[in-house]
Structures are given as structure tokens and as C-alpha cells.
Amino acid sequence: MNCLKVSLGATLVPLLFTHKDVTRVLTSLIRFVFISFLFSSTAVFSANNVTNSTEPNASKVAPQPISNSQLPEWFYRELTSIRKDVSVLDATGASKEQIQELKERVGKVEVRLEESQLHVDGKLNEQSGRIGDVHSFISQMGWLIGIVVTIVTGLAAFFNINARKAAITGATEAANEKLAEWTEKKETELTVKFDKKLAELSEKHEKEFQKIRDNAEEQSFESDINEAYSLASKDRNDEAMSHINNVIKQVKNSDLDKHQRIHAKALYYKALISYAGKQYENEMKTYDALVKQFKDSENSYIQELLLRALINKGATLGELNRLEEAIIVIDSLLERFKDNTEVDLQVLLASALMNKGAMLDKLNRLDQAVIVVESLLKRFKDSTQLDIQVLLANALINKGAILGKLDQLEKQVAVYDDLLERFKDQYELVLQEPIAIAMVNKGVTLGQLNRLEEAIKEYDNLLERFKDSKELTLRKHVAQALMNKGITLGQLNRSEDTIVVYNELFERFKDSRDSSAQEQIAKALVNKSAILGQLDRSEEAIEVSDILLERFKDSDVEAIQEAVSKALVNKGARLGKLGRLEEALAVYDALLERFQDSDELALQETMSRALMNKAITLVQLNRSEEAIAMYDALLERFQDSDELALQELIANALMNKAITLGHLNFSEEAIAVYDALLERFKDDDEVVIQRQLASALCNKAELVLVGNGKEQSVKAIKEAIIFLKEGYRQHRSIMEMLNFIIDESTVSDVLSKIEDIPESETIGWGFNEIRPVIENLESPRKEQAEAFARFFEDHHDKAKLKEELDQISNT
Template identity: 25%
Template sequence: MRASNHARLVPLFVGVISVSAALPARAQQPSTDNSDPSLRDYLSGNGLLNRGLYELAAEEYRKFLSEHGNHEKAPMARYGLGVALFRLKRYDDAVQQLAPLRGVKGFTYGAEVGTIVGQCHMAMQRYEPAAEAFESTVTRYGTHDLADDAAAGAAEALYLAGKFEESVARCQIVVSRWPASPLRERTEFFWGLGQMATGHYAQAADRFEAIADGGAAGPFAPRAALLAAQCRHQAGDLEKAADRYQRVIQQKASQYVAEALHGLALLLQQQGKPKEAGGFLDRLLRDYGDSMLVPSAHLQRGRAWFDLGNYDRAFESFAAIKGDDPALQDDAAYWMAKCKLRAGDYQEAAKRLKQAINRHGDSELLAEMMYDRAVALVRMEDHDAAVQALTEFRAKYPQHAMAADALHLLAAGEHQREHYDDSLKYCRLFLKDYPAHTLAPAVAFLMGENDFLSGRYEPAVETYQRFLSVFPQDPLIDKVRFRLGTSHYRLGRYDEATPLLAGLDDRGDREGVFRTGVLTVGDIHFQRGEWKQAEEELSKYLAAGLDAPSADDALLKRGLARQRQERYEEALRDYDALLKRFDKSAHRAQAVFERGQCLVAMDRLDDAVAAFDQLLSEDRDSRFAPHALNHLAAIAMKRGDFEESARRFSQVSRTADDEALKGEALYQKGQAQMAAGDYRAAEKTFAQYVDQFSSGARAAPAAANLAIAQSRLDRCEDALSAISRVEGAFRAQLTPDVLAAVGYEKAWCLRSLGRTEDAARAYRDLLAQSEAGTPNVHAMLELAELEAGRKHYEQAVEVLDRIWQYGQSQEVEVPADVREMATYRLGVSLFELEKFDRAAAVLNDFARDYPKSDLVASAAFFCGESWFKSGHHDKAAQHLTLVMDRFPQDAAFGPALLRLGECLATLQRWPKSEQVFSAYLDRFADGEHWYQARFGVGWARENQGRYQEAIEAYSAVVQRHQGPTAARSQFQIGECLFAQKKYEEAVRELLKVDILYGYPEWSAAALYEAGRCFEKLNQPDKAREQFSAVAEKYQKTQWADMASKRLAAATSAAPVPGRQ
């Protein structure tokens, strides 16, 4: 059974309305003359009925009716008999007795008869006859006291009969006609049920909330409270639903708390909050172990653990379902297997999924079971079984959502079995049925591989070439190029193979494709500090094997190149390879030394000590020996003997007899662990202190350090709770420095939890506390970053200016990293505030003061942008050129190129502008702003008089782009032709601007220039047409004024009529 993701609607027991049937009036004392002895049984029946002796009353009434069926009291006796049978719950007999009375005109108890008949039908779950009986009663006795009872009964009966819209309509009538009826709350409740049943969840929720919040504490209020939450949930109003669930949960006495916990957990799961959902499910399972929802709660708890990646806990939850709910056994079996699959126990997963398939063949999850079993078999590399499983899946579920994935796995499985023709068949079928699927590139590549490995190189070439055309940006592109080149090679097409294989990254066996002298090229890059290129060339050289000449030199330099790129693990592998293979190398000492430096950078200090000790042991006279000693000293300083200190303090705390000394040692142990950064151990130590020495001298700072340790462990909720206790109980006992440290961690935790308003307030409180002392510049920086993140740039600048001023005045020590980040943030915030001159000055200082910063490229870009925005194009070009020259891999590189090209164009440095725009296109040919660069190339060429080349650039924009730039490009084509005196062609291209594009400024310009072309062609009438069109259609443009002047000049120059 597939578990629902929606709120589970609470089951309802719906009882019939309770209407007191009127009884016959109490019998009068028989007259002394006893003139009518036939009434004896009738009167006895009345008396017995009024005493609640319904069985005896029925006997008397039946006796009377059998002997005096035509007596004038017979209808009353039949009514009494019907009431007695009703009280005895013999509903069919009651209806049989009362039915004849429904047609008796003027019968005193006609309203009661109809109501009781309706009740009998309700009790027997015959809802449509019940509705008819109630409706008839309302129609015939609309003013009777029971009319509202009958109307409410009709509404309920219609609901129970599944006629929800009619039920809603009846409820509306009851409420409007009898607003003061004691049955109003019940009717309102069924009105809500009817709205639920017809899918009007929002309206139903409004109604249930009115019942729940009405304050009358009626019997329906608790149930309505839960239904309100469930309706909000079904309506998708998750925020209100959560609130309503919480209200039910808070009413601990409510019988619906379990349902509310379950519903809220499902809601949180929908919102992607499995951790929070798990908490409510745990509470349900803990507090409501006898609830019918326990199996479902176990299932949902498992899903929450699963979503959190805790597959062991998820498995336990699914296993807890056991046999409690047969409907969930298939879910439990599937998800237990899924846990094993995610945990990497593929064999167990496959076994469990097979068992689930066999046991739950009618499950809604059968398709998922079959597919995931196939996946497990694939991961086990049991390709024969996987192919069989996938074939069965596709046969049973050809239209399933995972059908494409299954087909891909099937093709891959046949490929792994070397059944290349079968794999090829499935690949073709996949690409036919799913050409746009995300797996299409992988399948297309696999299709080529099938041909390639079968030795069918010609079809492989066709497949790989088609791949390059259809998927030019796919990550498999290099493999495809390599395979395509190899296929050409195998076919003897060396010219085609060479350009495909040359220059590829070193991925796999590339032997034979490298050019000679690659080690030299690698060394050149190394000497220039071009670490990535050096690594690439050296790797190509080393791919030939370590027997190549100077391989030890190549290994050392590749290691250094990787080390400079902070890829220390890879660098270590190079140094280890050198030391293992070339134990007599001249580079051995340096390799040992550089290995130690890598280990320092990776914080593997023990290994680093061993490496430096090895160097000193092997070659104490080496030029690297002093550096090794320096590193050893730095490591000792970095350690500060804190570990040893903590160990000794631990010994003291365990063995000392003096309680004060024991407590102090325990506290100092925690301090040492904090200094060592061992916050987990520090937390444990301080917690022990607080527990054992709650009245000790160090209780306050221990509690503070406990909170700080929890914060450093990123356990922010725990830390905030601890900080709250510290502030409440120990504030007066703490020094300002400790209070400041606690305040800082409080702000940090609030920020980490996304509580930005609270975090900002905490930072400001912290800074206000430090006004009299040394300001916490780290807190100031973090506050500024928080404000900038909220786009409160004015506030950010205010704080950052203070940090900047502290740094300038040196009245407060501002660490270099804080100064660096604050300067950068200040510049960017000023830029966002459009204070471009100051932004440029600040960012210029940043680039000067922090040339090695990771942010220098971004700073240079924003500096250039600031100068550009303020009209200082020459200065802007200088900074943008810096980004272009030094940071080709930075995200700012592309935008910098575009803006630099624009600057150079404004400065009329046309060749350089063209060069920059061309560089952009070389790097970002398919980039988002390619058309701007292409236009820039055309504009630069046009201004250099290279009109035909400019037209080529403009044409590329026109052909591939829409928008103002395309319209401008079309206009410039016309202008280039005009400059070439190709007036007829110019007219054609200029008129296209007005025809093809809807940009008035360019339409006006184009028509005006077309008019000038006609003048050059000596066609004054057509010229006037263009000028007139400009003047009339585009009156608000500069072109309209110019056109009007042209028209005026043409009129004054026209020949005077008459003889020439």
C-alpha cells in the first residue's frame, strides 16, 4: 500500500440525531361507570409505555389492535406500539407500524411519526429512506417543534447517503431557518463534512474553525479542531494547517492529539523538514502507543530517517511495523530494502526486494520494487540477473515513470555482458522514444561504444559525429572525441584522427599522441608560475611511464604545481612516487621537505613532524634543513603543548583529594581543550564541572564555556539554550570579556539558524556593550555582512566605515583578514548604493593592498564598474584589463571583458575594443551575452572603416538574436552599406529595421537614413516619404526634428512652376 502524503482524515462515528418521540398523553383514570371496556388494553399500553416497560406495552397495544382495529383510538395505539418498538430498537417493526400513520390526515403526532421513521431508517443505515422521511416531515410540519430536528436529520441522512451537495444545501437551510436550534452546531459540523466531501477544503476549514473556536465547548469542538487542520492541509494552506495541528496537540486532553501529531509530521515531510517531522512522530509513538496510527507513524518515521540519510534508523522504524497493519506490510518491506540499497548493501537489498515482490504481488509499489531490485543487481554487477529483472519490469510497466531509466540500464547491462547487438537495439529504442531525456547523451555514447567494441568503426564514426552535433556541451564530449579519433585511426583516416586526439586532457591511455619536448613545455609553464598548464604538460609526459628520462624532475615539478594549487593529496602522491622510485635522486631532499610542507597545509602535523625529522636524519646539511627546523618549531608553537596539558589536568582531576583543586584542574582541562580546538571534549569537561561543582568558584565561566563549546560544534539550538541560562543565572559573575565571547557566539548561532533579525539585534547589543572597551571587529564585520545580505547597504556601510576608520587610526587592532573583507564589503556596498566615486576609491585601495586576495578579481571588476558608471572610462579600462590579464578563470572574467570592450569603444580605441570582444567570443561563444560581444566587434570594425567585416559581425547578431541589439545591428548594416555608397542595398537593410523590429528609436533612425539614401540615389519623392514617415510617426525623437528640417529644405529648393 502506498502511504499517503496528505493529511489522514479522522474517522467519524456518526450517530443519529436524538429526538424525543412524543408519547401519548398519560391515561386519565377510568370513569366510574367503566362505560367503554374495550379501552382497557389501550390504556394499559399507555401506562406501561410511560413507565418504560416497552415490551409489556407492545403486548397490550397489539392485543388492542387485534381486537379493535377500527376503534377511534386505533391510530393512537398503533403510534404507541411504534414508539415502544422504536425504544426496543426493533426498527423494522416500528417502521411497519408507523408507516400507515404517515398518511393519516390531522393525526396529532404526525410530526413525531415522520421523525421516528426517519430515525429508524438511520439506525438501520437506510439513509435515502431516512432522508425522505425527514424531508416529508419538514414539508408537512414546518412549524412544529420537531421541524428543525427533522431538517437536521435530512441533512445528515443525505450526507451518509453520499449526496454531499444536497446535504450541504440542507445544512444551509437549517442554519438560516432555525439559527437558534440546539442542533445548529451539529448541523454546522455536517455542513463542514459535506464541504470536505465535495473537495471544498478551505470553506470546510473555515466552518470547522468556527466550531472549534466558538467557545461553546460543544461535543463537536475537539473533532472540528482536528478536521480544520486536515482541511487546511488538504487545501495546501500548510502554514495555517501547521498552526491548527499545533492547537490540537496543545490540548493534551483531546482524543485527537495522535491524529494531529501524525498530520503535522506528514505536513513537515511535504515541506522537506524530515528532522522536525521525526520529532512529532517520536512523540506520537512514545505517548500514543495504542493508537491505530502507530504503524503509519513507524512508516513515516522511517521515511524521515531515510530523507535524513540515516538508513540504519530508518530500517529500524520500518521493521517496527511488523504485522500491526497488513495494509502497510508492502510499504515496510519495500522501504527496508530501499535502506539497504542506499546503504550500499546491494545483495541484501536485492534479496529483500525479491521477497517483497513474491509476497506483495498486488502492491501499488510493485513497480518500484522491481525497478530497485534491478538497480541493486546492477550495483552487484550481476548483469545477467539485472537484465532479466529489467526485461520483466519493461514488460509489465512499459509506461512507468522509470521506464526510460530501466531501458538505459538494460542497454548498459547487455553492454556489460558484451551482447553489443542487443545493447545497440535497446539504445536505438531509447533514443527513438526518449530523445530529450537527460540520459540521452549517455545512451548515444553507449550506442557508439557498442559499434566500436564490435569492430564496426564506420557506424561508430557516424554515431560519435552525431553526438558531437547534438550534445556539444555534454561532459562525455572528450571521451567521444577520443573514441571518434580512435575510430578514424582504425579506419586509416589519420588526418581526421589527429586534430581530435591532439590537445585532449590526459584522461585514459593517450600514448603516442603527445608531441616531443613536452617536459620542456611543462618546465616553461612552471618557471612562469602557470601551475595548471605546467601540471597538464608534465602529466602528459609522465603518462608514458616513470622510465622516461628526467621523470624524477617531472614528478617533483608536478608535485610543486599541484601544491601551489592547494591540491595537497595529489602532490603527496607525486613526492611519494619520487621517493619510492628514485631513492638516489638529487631531488630527494626537496621532495621530503615539500612533502612535509603539504602535510602542514593539510594539518597532518604528526606526519609533518615525521617528514621533517626524516629530512634532518638523512641530510642535516641540506639547504632545506633550516626550513625543516623552522617548521618543527612552528608546529610546536601551534600546538602549545595543549594536548599534554589536557592529559595532565585530567590526571589531576582524577587523583586529587582537595575538591577545590580537583574542580580547578577539571576547569583548566576544559580550557586546554578549548585552546586545542577540541570542543567536543571541552563540552564534556565543562558539563562535568557544572554537574559536580555547581557551587564552585568556576561555575559561571564553566557554564559560559560550555555554551561556547556547543556553539563551536555548530549545535546552535543547544548553545542558545545554554547561553540563555548563563545570561539568567551568571551574568553578574562573569567578566566583560567572557560576556562578550558569549554574546558573540549567541549572535553567530542566531545567524547560523537564519534568524537574521534576532542575529542583527544580538550583534548590535554586543557592539553596544563593547563601546567602552575594545570593539569586536569580527562581530562588526559579521553584522555588516548580515545587513548587506538583507540589502540594507546603508546600515552595512555605517558599520564597515567604523571598521575602516579603526584600521586607519590604528586605535583598535583590526586583524588583516577582517580588514581585507571589510574593505571589500565596503566597496561593494557603496557600489550597490550607487556611490560610485567612493566605491571606486575603496576598491582601488583593496586591489593595491591585497594583491593576493581571492577577492581581488571581483574587487577589480567592481572598481572598473564604478569608474564606468561615473564616466571615468579610462580608469575603468585599467581595472577591467587587470581582471582580463590576471584572472581568466574567475567568474568576473566574462563580465569584465564585455565592460572593457565597451569602455574601449567609448574611448575610441577601436582595435583594442575589437580584440577584447573577440576574446570574449573565443571563451564564451555560447554565453548569455554573446550578442553584445558580437555587436561590439561589428561596431569596432565599422569605426575602423572595415565595413564588410562589420556587416559580418552584425549579421551574426541579426540571425541569432532578437531584441534591441538585433535592431541596432540591422541599422548598422544599413549604415555600413551607406558608408560604402551602396545606397540601394542600404535602403533595403535600413527598411528592415522598421519592418522586422518594434523599437521606435531605431525605426526612426533607419527611416531617416533610408531617406538620405534616396537623396543620394536622386529619388527625392521617396526620400520625402521616409522623412514624412519619421516626422509623423516618431515625433518625440531627435530624428523627427532632423526629418522636418530635411523636408523644409527640400520644399524651399523645389523648382518654381512655369516655364523653365
């Protein structure tokens, strides 16, 4: 029993509670019940949200920051697609249909976003309901706390009434205060954060959509501008102008930067459309309007348009041959943009200087042109920008060409050397072409300086540098170098080497489709045929001409047509040399038939030669009347031409016609033709024409001697001698021979004049017309005159002539 006996005091001691102990136990109990309920409520709230995960979900209000990844996947997928399409349209331009499609897609996205916003608002209402649930929970917790307090009170009453009251009061007040503070704080934090993030997202989305709308509008204007320019390129200028004016109308009164850019661009393209329609005055007026409208703009894009407009205006004035006005425009733009350091504008300024130099060149103000080019070279000498480097290279080429016109050939070579040294290590294609041009031009200039071996070396340097190039722009210069090398070798009388070079050119480019290479092949074949003719290899020459004629029979390229015409002339001449005169006539007729309607100068010259050669061939066939008809046809066709080459042929035709008439014993008609020749070209200083006039005067004197008295003969001979002066020594000696025939001179006088004839002036001469006069002379004058005639007609051997004259004197 002892073990069951319990002391009351011992039993009460462990059950005593202080106020602190009660508060701690009560707080723990409240926390346990609240957290259990909160976890249960949160789980339900999250589960509800999962069911709608494919639509915009703005109800998740966890305290971490909201990232873009929490936005709906469909929105970012569509926005990315639209951005990509806009980028493509920016790069390529857009049609109206593409712009409309983009607008519709933007509209659909906006509709879906509005639906999403409504859903977000619903979730916000739902969240407000959840916050209300928390308030209900707090009320329930008050009821629960009351129960707990009652339990504790009962315990306290059982054990300690004072402790119970203190515990209940303190615990209740503390729990209510803490819970109210926490709830209010969290509710405020959640609401502020959510409102802030939602506002940020709305602002961001609006900016994105505004950007898309702006791009769509700008692309629409760009599309209209591009369409207008496209219409102009198809000669539909009225439609083009309507499109461009519509764009200008929509933006001209707007101050928005984007509209200002469109306005400036539209004006610029309006000017281009006017140029395409050859409405040059309207073009320049539009450029003026553009400059006036935007003269104060600081927008870099608009500044570039202004510069381009002024450059184009200057170029148009140049095309209209209003060169002084063009130079004024260029000077104004150079002054306007002199302090501008924009890289893109620097290239345009360099181009403007190039244009000014070219216009001064056209005005034949060559010294000023050189100064302008040198200012360009000085201004941009240190630039490493590729576009400007190319302009500098071309400026050096232009400077060389101008120096060539000034006949400063040594300086010209030095300029080309400067270019080649400056860019020798540059291998960009756009610089390779100026290098090739400089090498070709240097070779040509060396040839003009008669430094032919150096010229050939320069061509070889070019061929070595670009021998493996596949670029068409460089291959055409390779072909040109081979052509020039062949010509230079010909000047050195290295005919066989020349033929080898022409063969190399043919083999290297025979399969090329490049027109410039084909032109060089055609020219090489013409030259090869001519050289073979000079080597008296007429059959080979004809064969080469036939190759050319077959290869290019259907070509309508002007340069190749010229080569074809020359090949026909050469073939006719070779056939004539072989005595195949009828075939030669057929070739000339084919040429005249083929090119009878052409008004190209080069072809006109070839046709005149064909007419000349045909007439000569007819004379060889003793068909002199037909020959005279050919000369008349030539004179009729080209009588009004002032081209030097044709003038020479006209003089030659008059000369040959008179000679042919003389052979037919139509002396009076022949003299009339000589007089026509002398009258037409009396003021012409060209050497070739002057020689024709000298021959005409001498031939006329012969005919006068045959058909007229001594007095008229003396007058005609004197007229010729006055014209000859101290030149034309052979002609002068022939006139002395005529004086001898009419007994106005002695053998010694004639011999003295013959002694003065230089070896280089030896020309063939015939005396068929005066042969009867010589035959009627008395001996020994007759024999002496015949000796003089043989000298001029046959051998030109002065020693032999003296020997014959001595024999005659001793007989």
C-alpha cells in the first residue's frame, strides 16, 4: 500500500504554470493550427491554377520577381515570328500584301492579349477572394482561440485562477496583434508587387507592339517608294510619279523623325524618277526642294541624301553640257560638307571631287583638273577605307590621262608608277582593276615615248601578275595587254613574235563568253591577217580572215562588226594580190551589202576603203568606167563628212578618179577633178592631205603639158613649185624634169634636184600621159628625158642614172 500513497503537495508542484509558460504553449498551438490550414489552402489554390496552364496566368503571386518566362509561350512564339518577319521586310523591302498580312497578325496578337488581360483580371478577383478566405480563417481562428482559451481557463481554474486570467489575456492579445500585422503586411506587399509587375509588362508589351506598328507603317511607305521606282524603270513614269507624290502627301506635314526620313527619301526618289523620264529640269528642281526643306536637319541619313542630291544635280548638269553650272554645284556641296567627318559622306565627297576634275577635263581646263585631282589625293591620302582607296586609285588613273593630254608623258608614267607602288600589296578585287588599268596605260605611254622594249616589259608584268585570275574584270585587261604587246612587237618589226602573241590571245580566250575578250580576239585576227599579208603569205592571211568571218558572222557588237568589215577589206586586198580579182570584187560587194545602212563612223571608213579598193580592182580589170562610178559613189556618200579619216579617203578618191580619167585620155575632165581637189582642201594642213595636193599639182602640170602650150605648162609647173617650196623633194625634181622637157631647164638642174631627194622619200611615179611628148623630143633630150623617167618609174638609183646620162652624152 505504501506504494500507492501519494502526497497532495507532491502532486501539485509539477502542474503549476507561469504566464510565460502559458503564452509559449498557446502560441505554439496557434502556429500549428494556422500553418496546417494555410498549407491546405495553398495546395488547393495551386491545383486550381494548373488546369489553365495554356492560357495567360497572372494569379501566381509568389513573392519572387516575375520574369518573362512566366508569360504565355504562345505570346513569345508569335512575337518572335513577327520580329523575324519585320527584320526580313526591313532588309528586302515589302509589298503591300506583305504589309497587310503583318498588320492582321499584329491585330490577332492584340486581341489574344486583351483576352489574356481579362483572364488576369479574373485571377486577381479570385486572389482577392483568397485574401478574404484568409480573413475568414482569422475569424475562425478567433473562435478556435476562444475554445483553446476556455480549455486553458478550465485548467487554470482547476489549478490557478490568477494564472489563468493573465495567460488568457496576454496570449489572446499577442496572437491577435501578430496575426493582424502579418496578414496586413503580406496583403499589401502582394498587391503592390503584382500591380507593379503587371504595369511593367503592359508597358513593355505596348512598346513592342508600337515598334511593330511603326515598322509596318515605314515598310508600307518604303514599299510605295520602291514600287514607284520600279514603275519608272519600266517607263511607266506617270504611275511612278503618282505613287511617289502620294507618299509625300501623307508625310510632308508631320514633324515625326520617321516621317521626316520618309519625306526626304521620297523627294530624292522623285528626282530619280524625273531623271529616268528625261525630265531633267524637274529632277533638278526636286533636288533643290529637298535641300531647301531639310537644309537644317541634323539627321545623318537625311544629310547623306542631301549630299547625294547635290552630286546628282551636278552630274545631270554635266550631262546637259552645262559644265560651269555643274562645277558651281559641286563647289557648293564641298563647302557645305567640308567639316563633316562621317565615313559614308567622305566617300561621297571624294566622288564629288572626282566629278569636278572630270568636268574641268571636259572643259579642257586641264591644269585646273590636275589641281583638283591632286587636292583629292592630298585630302584622303591617309585614308584606309577601301571605298576611298578605290577612288584614290581611279583619281591617279585620271591624273595620268590628263597629263597625257598635256603631252607630259614622263609625268604620266610617274603617276602610274606611284599608283603601282602605293597599291602593290593590295589584293582586293576593286583595287586590282585600277592596278591592271594603270599597267596597260603605262605600257601605252611608254610606247608613245618610243620606249617599246619597256612597254613590252610592262605588259609582261601584267600578264604575270594576273595570269591565273578568273575574274572577268581582270581577264579583259589581260586580253588588252596581249593585244597591245602584239601591236608593240609589230612596231619593232618582230612579225613572227607578233603572230605568236596573237595566237596566245586566241587560244587563251577562244572559249570565253566575255564580250571584251571576244573583241580582242577579233582585233587580233584582223592584225594577224594584215601581218601575214605584209609577209606576202596571202593564202594564210585569207585563211585567218575566213576564221574571223565564220566565228563572228552573226555578231551585232559594234567593235566586232568593225573587225569583220576590216577582215573583208583585207581578204579582198589579198585576193587582189593573188590576181583573183573577180573574187576580190565579190568580197567588196559582200561588205558593201552587209553594212550599207550603217552610220557608225568606223564602219563608214571601212566601207569607203572597200569602195576605193573595188574601184582600183576594176581599173586592174580594165573596167575604168565602172571604177570612175565607184569613185563617184564614194564621193557622193561621204562628201559632207568632216572626219579626218574620211577626208583623207575623199582626197584619195579624187586623186585616183583624176588619174583614171587621165589614163582614158580625158585630160580636161582629169584637170577639173584635180582643181576640185585643190579647191576643197586648199586650207587643210594635214600632212596626208598636203601630200595629195602636191601630187595633184604635179599630175595637173603633166596633163597641161600634154594638151596645152608651153606658156600654160610653165604656169602650171610654177604653181606646183610654189606649193612645194622646200619640201617634197621628189615632186620638186619631177617638176624640174618637166621644165627640162619644155626646154626651161638643163640636165644639171634636174640632177641637182634629184640629188636632194632623201632615201626615205622615194615614191613610185608614172609618165604614161606625157610619154607621147617625150617621144616627140629631139635627141639627146629625148633619151635624157627617158633616162629621168626610168629613174622615177623603176630603179631610183642615182648612180645608175648618172651612168646612163654619161653614156647618152658620149654617144
